Amino acid sequence: TADLCSMTTQNEDDCEKTTFMGSTGEIKIFGVTKHLKIPITKVDCTKMFGEFYVYLSCMDRCVNSNCPLPDTPIKHDACPGQYPDRIYSLANNKYLTFVTKSDSQAGYQNNYFQCNNSRCVDYSKVCDLTNDCGDMSDEQNCKNHIQCRNEKNHLISLDQQCDGMFDCYSLSDECNDKCGKQILNHWFLKGVCWLLGLMAVLFNLIIMVQIAVSVNGAKTGVMLLTKLLLGLICLGDLLNGVYLVAISIYDSLVFGPDYCEKQAEWLSGTPCALLGVIGTIGTQLSLFSMTALSLARVIGISCSDMTAPSRVNKRWIAIIVATLTTVIACSASIALVPLVPSLEDFFVQGIHYNPENRIFIGFPNKEKHVKVLSSYSKTSDLSLDTTWHDIREGVAKMFTAKHSTLSWDNVHFYGNDGVCLFKFFVRNDDARRSRQTVETAFNVVDIINFQGNLMLWIVLAINFFCFVVIGVSYILITLQTWKSAVDSHQTQNPETLRKNKKIQRRITLMIGTDFACWVPFIIVCYLHNVKFIDATDWYLFFAMIVLPINSVINPLIYDKNDTILGPTFSVFTRTGTLIYNSRVVRYFRNSQRPQDGMKLQEMLEKPCSAA
Numbered sequence: 001t002a003d004l005c006s007m008t009t010q011n012e013d014d015c016e017k018t019t020f021m022g023s024t025g026e027i028k029i030f031g032v033t034k035h036l037k038i039p040i041t042k043v044d045c046t047k048m049f050g051e052f053y054v055y056l057s058c059m060d061r062c063v064n065s066n067c068p069l070p071d072t073p074i075k076h077d078a079c080p081g082q083y084p085d086r087i088y089s090l091a092n093n094k095y096l097t098f099v100t101k102s103d104s105q106a107g108y109q110n111n112y113f114q115c116n117n118s119r120c121v122d123y124s125k126v127c128d129l130t131n132d133c134g135d136m137s138d139e140q141n142c143k144n145h146i147q148c149r150n151e152k153n154h155l156i157s158l159d160q161q162c163d164g165m166f167d168c169y170s171l172s173d174e175c176n177d178k179c180g181k182q183i184l185n186h187w188f189l190k191g192v193c194w195l196l197g198l199m200a201v202l203f204n205l206i207i208m209v210q211i212a213v214s215v216n217g218a219k220t221g222v223m224l225l226t227k228l229l230l231g232l233i234c235l236g237d238l239l240n241g242v243y244l245v246a247i248s249i250y251d252s253l254v255f256g257p258d259y260c261e262k263q264a265e266w267l268s269g270t271p272c273a274l275l276g277v278i279g280t281i282g283t284q285l286s287l288f289s290m291t292a293l294s295l296a297r298v299i300g301i302s303c304s305d306m307t308a309p310s311r312v313n314k315r316w317i318a319i320i321v322a323t324l325t326t327v328i329a330c331s332a333s334i335a336l337v338p339l340v341p342s343l344e345d346f347f348v349q350g351i352h353y354n355p356e357n358r359i360f361i362g363f364p365n366k367e368k369h370v371k372v373l374s375s376y377s378k379t380s381d382l383s384l385d386t387t388w389h390d391i392r393e394g395v396a397k398m399f400t401a402k403h404s405t406l407s408w409d410n411v412h413f414y415g416n417d418g419v420c421l422f423k424f425f426v427r428n429d430d431a432r433r434s435r436q437t438v439e440t441a442f443n444v445v446d447i448i449n450f451q452g453n454l455m456l457w458i459v460l461a462i463n464f465f466c467f468v469v470i471g472v473s474y475i476l477i478t479l480q481t482w483k484s485a486v487d488s489h490q491t492q493n494p495e496t497l498r499k500n501k502k503i504q505r506r507i508t509l510m511i512g513t514d515f516a517c518w519v520p521f522i523i524v525c526y527l528h529n530v531k532f533i534d535a536t537d538w539y540l541f542f543a544m545i546v547l548p549i550n551s552v553i554n555p556l557i558y559d560k561n562d563t564i565l566g567p568t569f570s571v572f573t574r575t576g577t578l579i580y581n582s583r584v585v586r587y588f589r590n591s592q593r594p595q596d597g598m599k600l601q602e603m604l605e606k607p608c609s610a611a
Contacts, residue, residue, distance in 0.1 A: 002034070002035070002036050002037065002055075003037045004036055004037060004038050004039075004052055004055060004056060005037045005038055005039050007048065007052065008039050008043040008044075014039055014040055014041065015037055015038065015039055015040065016037070016038060016039075016040050017035065017036070017037050018035075018036055018037075018038060018059070019033060019034060019035055019036070020034040020035075020036050020055055020058075020059065022058070022069065022073060023058045023067045023069040023070065023071055024071055025058075025059065025060075026092070027072075027073050027091055027092060028091065028092055029073060029089055029090070029091045029097060029099065029110050030089045030090045030091075030093075031087075031089050031099055031107070031108045032089070032099055032107070032108050032109060032110045033107070034055075034109075034111075036055055036059075038055070038056060038059060038061055039056075039061055041061075042060070042061055042062060042063045043056070043061060043062065043063065044062075044063055045057055045061075045062035045063070045065045045143075045144060046065075046143070046144050046157070046158045046159065047144070047157065047158075047159060048062075048144065049127055049128045049129065049144060049157075050123065050124040050125065050126065050127065050128045051111065051122075051123035051124045051126070053065070053068075053126075053127045053142065053144055054067075054068060054069065054113075054123045054126050054127065055123075057127075057143075062143075064143060065142075065143040065144070066141055066142075066143060067141075068113070068126055068127055068138075068141040068142055069113065069126075070114075072095065073091040073092075073095055073097045073110065074097055074098070074110065074112050074113075074114050074120070075095070075096070075097060075114075076088050076096040076097055076098050078098075078112075078114050078118070078120060079112065079114065079118070079119065079120035080118060082119070082120055083098070083100050083112075083120075085100060085101065086098040086099070086100055087099050087100065087101075087108065089108075089110075097110060098110070111123040111124075113125075113126045113138060115133030115134070115135060115137045115138060116133070116135050116137040117133060117134060117135045117137070119133055119134065121133060121138055125138060126138045126139075126142070127139060127142035127144055127145070129145050129155045129156065129157060130155075131153045131155075136152070136153065139155060144157060144158060145157055145158065146158060146161055146173070148167075148168030148169065148170055148172050148173065149168065149170045149172035150170050150172075151168060151169060151170060154168060154169070156168065156173055160173060161173045161174075161176075161178070161179070162174060162176075162178055162179035165362075166361045166362030166363075167361060168361065169355070169358055169361055170261075171260065171261050171264075171361075171362065174260065175260035175261045180257065180260045181259070181260050181418075182251055182255065182256065182257065182259045182260070182418075183247065183250060183251035183255060183259055183266075183418040183419060184247075184248070184251045184418075184419070184540075184544070189540065189544060189545075190248065190251065190252065192544070192545055193244050193247065193248045193251075193544055194244075194245070194248045194252075196241070196244055196545070196548050196549060196551070196552055197241050197242075197243075197244030197245035197247075197248055197548075198241070198245060199241070199552045200237055200238065200240055200241025200244065200548065200551035200552050200555075201238060201241035201242060201245060202241075203552060203555035203556065204234045204235075204237045204238040204241060204551065204554075204555050205238065206555065207230075207234045207555040207558050208231055208234045208235065208238065211227055211228075211230055211231045211234065212231070214227060215227050215228070218312065219311065219312070220311060220312065221311070221312050221313070221315075221316030221319065221320070222296060222297075222299075222300035224312055224316070224320060225296050225316070225319070225320050225323065226293060226296060226297065226300075228320060228324060229289045229290075229292055229293040229296065229323075229324075229327075230289075230293065230558060232285060232286075232289035232324065232327060232328070233285075233286050233289045233290055233293070233554060233558075234554070234555060234558070235282075235285060236281070236282045236283065236284070236285030236286030236287075236289060236331070236551075237282065237286050237550070237551035237552075237554050237555065238282070238551075239278050239279070239281055239282030239285065240279060240282040240283060240286070240548050240551040241548075241551055241552075242278060242282075243275055243278045243279040243282060244544070244548055244551075246275055246278075247275060247419055247420070250266075250271070250275075259418065263418060264352040264362060264363045264411075265352065265409075266415075266418065267349075267352070267363065267411050267412075267415030267416075267418070267420075268351075268352040268363065268409035268410060268411045268412065268415055269409070272412075272414055272415055272420040273339060273412050273413075273414050273415070273420070275414070275420045276335070276412075276413070276414025276420040276421060276422065277335045277336060277339070277414070279420070279421050279422070280331075280334060280335035280421070280422045281331050281332055281334075281335045282551070283422075283547060284330070284331040284334050284335065284463075285327065285328065285331040286550070286551070286554070287463060287466050287514075287518070288327045288330055288331055288466065289327050290466070290470060290510075290514065291466040291469050291470055292323055292326075292327055294469060294470045294473035294474060294477075295469065295473060296323075297473065297477055298473045298476050298477060298480075301477055301480045301481065334422075334459055334462075335422075337455070338412075338413035338414070338455065339412060339413060339414075344388050344410060345387050345388055346455070347412070347413040347455075348388055348410045348411065348412065348413070349363070349365065349411040349412070349413070349415055349416055350363040350364055350365040350366070350368075350410075350411040351363060351364065351369070351388075351391075351392070351408045351409070351410060351411065352408060352409050352410075352411055353395075353406070353407070353408045354406060354407045354408065357399065357406050359372070359395070359398065360372070363411045363415075366384055366386070366388070366391065367384060369391045369394075369395070370382045370383060370384060370386060370391075373391065373394045373395070373398075376394075376398055377394065382394075388410070392408065395408075417539065417540075419540065419543060419544060421543045422459070424456065424459075424460070424521075424525045424539075424542075425525065425528050425529070425535055425536055425538075425539050456525075456529065460522055460525055460526065463518060463522060464519075464522050467514070467515060467518060467519060470511060470514070471511065471515070474511055509557055510554065510557050513549075513550060513553045513554075513557075514550055517546050517547055517549065517550050518547070520546075521542050521546060521547065524538065524542070
């Protein structure tokens with residue numbers, strides 16, 4: 001008895017024993033008896049294939065599935081050239097059919113499906129996602145698969161659709177109306193990126209012009225260093241704005257709905273890498289400059305108590321150049337190190353091959369390559385420690401000289417997602433996880449994925465340390481400013497007190513906004529990478545909204561003359577006033593309808609003075 005029940009339920013009370021009697025349930029073949037154990041109620045057969053799908057669907061035990069077998073038994077002269085040891089028998093004492101000796105058990109069997117081209121296959125090859133007949137007739141009446149677009153003989157199971165893995169060469173299993181994706185999938189995210197990007201570019205350009213104009217007025221070295229560091233902060237925020245605008249352009253204007261099918265080219269291309277570098281440099285440049293600014297202010301206030309502020313001289317110019325160079329170099333290093341070719345085994349996510357060479361689908365990772373190459377070369381020497389260079393050489397050897405056009409592009413570090421940003425949330429299968437190779441008792445090489453990742457933890461630690469430095473610095477600045485005010489009796493001067501309070505409010509707001517954005521993000525990154533939580537779905541929210549919002553807030557804080565807030569507030573005020581005083585709004589604001597039965601259309605056409 002074939003047990004088909006254990007595949008659908010663990011409860012024996014939900015099963016029954018029966019005999020399979022063909023597609024109609026009334027076909028009796030002399031000498032053949034097929035005993036089955038099947039579920040009592042209908043079950044989901046979308047994950048069943050071959051004879052299991054055939055038996056359950058033909059016995060009406062499948063939900064929304066049809067029996068792929070014909071209503072009559074196979075004829076005695078069917079399957080020409082096959083089954084020379086066939087034995088003729090009767091079906092329903094009416095039809096002449098044939099049976100063969102069963103290989104697995106005593107008795108005879110008649111589990112054959114006749115293709116449209118007269119060829120026959122076993123039930124185990126029906127509805128199994130493979131074109132065993134040669135004309136697809138063994139798969140055409142099955143409901144447990146979908147067909148890849150523009151690929152006649154390529155079938156995949158239903159659970160392979162929209163599972164995040166490409167199984168069709170046309171990518172139609174993931175790029176369709178059901179689950180097709182864009183760089184930015186939600187309209188809200190699209191709108192926020194456009195808005196934050198344009199505001200960040202405009203606001204920071206204004207502040208950079210203000211800073212450039214005021215640089216000539218810097219009389220002391222500390223003041224000049226402060227202004228230039230403020231300029232670097234604005235430059236970093238400007239780069240973030242440029243990144244947001246550029247990614248929005250690619251999302252809305254360049255790709256649009258076609259992104260899904262073109263994402264392999266995008267994730268392995270130069271534009272994505274360039275945007276990733278711009279975004280990373282912008283973020284780190286702003287943070288490092290703010291840290292350097294905090295230290296500069298602490299040093300400046302401490303030294304001012306002992307000596308008079310130093311004028312700009314060669315010594316100060318050397319200090320300023322060294323400081324700015326260090327900040328820029330550190331920011332660029334974090335952004336560019338993952339793209340260094342010699343470090344590809346730590347940062348390359350996969351390889352995108354020329355679509356004309358159909359051996360890999362999409363952009364397979366290292367694990368997929370190792371499986372394919374091991375199967376092809378019949379060797380167990382390959383593992384996840386195999387270098388990308390050796391993998392590319394192995395793939396090249398799989399093609400003959402006529403495939404000299406074989407080409408590929410690495411899916412680089414920033415190609416981990418369509419937004420092309422630094423990947424703080426590392427997946428378990430990510431190439432950047434630290435690995436160690438060990439040998440088991442059976443000499444099988446196992447790959448152990450540790451939770452740590454050197455690059456990730458270094459960057460998170462550096463960023464967290466920067467915020468600690470910023471926080472401690474401004475605590476010291478506040479205490480020193482208060483002490484100096486008390487010592488010089490400035491607390492009795494209302495104007496001086498007002499200016500000091502204004503400066504401290506700006507500082508507090510600046511620290512608070514950056515802390516509110518970065519520190520929770522660092523905590524979430526830590527919890528995700530130690531597998532305490534799965535924050536994968538939060539990545540775009542943090543990367544495209546939470547962190548970039550500082551690029552808009554910072555210039556507003558630095559805007560001492562309200563150059564940005566003043567006109568912006570004025571524009572919103574005037575727009576609101578015009579809307580409030582418009583004829584349509586005035587019509588609906590009136591508690592009573594206009595006199596003489598005046599209609600809305602009449603009111604709109606009547607001059608304002610008459611209305």
